[in-house]
Structures are given as C-alpha cells and as structure tokens.
Amino acid sequence: MKVAIFSGSVYGTAEEVARHVQGLLKAAGFETFYDPRASLSDVQAFAPEAFLAVTSTTGMGELPDNLQPLYYAIRDHLPAWSGLPGGVIALGDSSYGDTFCGGGELVRELYAELGIREVQDMLRLDSSESVTPETDAEPWVARFIAALKA
Numbered sequence: 001m002k003v004a005i006f007s008g009s010v011y012g013t014a015e016e017v018a019r020h021v022q023g024l025l026k027a028a029g030f031e032t033f034y035d036p037r038a039s040l041s042d043v044q045a046f047a048p049e050a051f052l053a054v055t056s057t058t059g060m061g062e063l064p065d066n067l068q069p070l071y072y073a074i075r076d077h078l079p080a081w082s083g084l085p086g087g088v089i090a091l092g093d094s095s096y097g098d099t100f101c102g103g104g105e106l107v108r109e110l111y112a113e114l115g116i117r118e119v120q121d122m123l124r125l126d127s128s129e130s131v132t133p134e135t136d137a138e139p140w141v142a143r144f145i146a147a148l149k150a
C-alpha cells in the first residue's frame, strides 16, 4: 500500500515526527511519499492509497504556513480520494486552550470534505507535557499500521 505523508511545521518538530513515522511505515512494508514542500501534482503522481498528516498548530489554531499551499490546493481541486484511509498526528500545546491542536482539526475537516476515512482517532502530542514527540507517537503509529493492514 502507498502512503502519502503531509507535514506542517514552524520550528521543525512536526517534520521530525513525520520523518520518524515514514521510517516506521517503510519498515512495516509500505511504500511512502514524503516531501515537506510537495505540490498537489507531486502527491497525485504518487497515486496514494492512504494518507498520514503530521501538523503542528500556530497563530490561534492555524496551520503552519508551509502546509497551507498544499492544503488549499487539495481543498480547491478535491481529488478523487474518497473512501481512502487516513490518520492525523497533531502537535500542539494545551496551554493554548480552545485552539489546542487546531491545525490537526483543520486537516480532519479536509479529510471529511474529501471522504477520507480516519481509521483511528487523531493523536494529540502536547509540547507542554513531553519533549519526545517521535517516541510518543510510536504506539499510535503501530495501531495505524495495523488498521491499514486489516
């Protein structure tokens, strides 16, 4: 199965998590596509069969600037990805209150518009609680892998 990975990051943490997860997915036998600067045509050329978004939150619950071009291109073109499986790993800081992991929530809204099926609940990684997001994500990723293989 071919898994496309998207990331949105201001300071690089979400990109580190995305790279780590890419390694886990490859080790589990998946073909992966990950380019933090990918355009929609790059993603479409890969012909993805599943999606994983890893994004932090900035501003007041907004997506990082580097994910916005791809996010809006997908929303404008609505590629035929309906029914495909997906997951979201959101990085945030719970001290922001209501906007905690808002970037991840925006990706969930996009998945819903596209008909991408979330195979498990979004993972929320709280930077006020932990400084090891890559390893914290591993149990969630193991369940994600199992769900894709099921």
Ligand SMILES: Cc1cc2nc3c(=O)[nH]c(=O)nc-3n(C[C@H](O)[C@H](O)[C@H](O)COP(=O)(O)O)c2cc1C
Binding pocket: 008, 009, 010, 011, 012, 013, 014, 015, 055, 056, 057, 058, 059, 060, 061, 062, 064, 091, 092, 093, 094, 096, 099, 100, 101, 102, 127
């Ligand atoms: C200016 C700024 C605004 C932020 N706004 C939010 C927010 O609204 N909600 C949230 O959950 N986290 C917010 N955060 C926390 C980041 O999302 C969190 O620290 C994340 O781990 C950063 O990941 P990155 O290095 O990939 O950008 C904000 C951080 C900064 C510096």
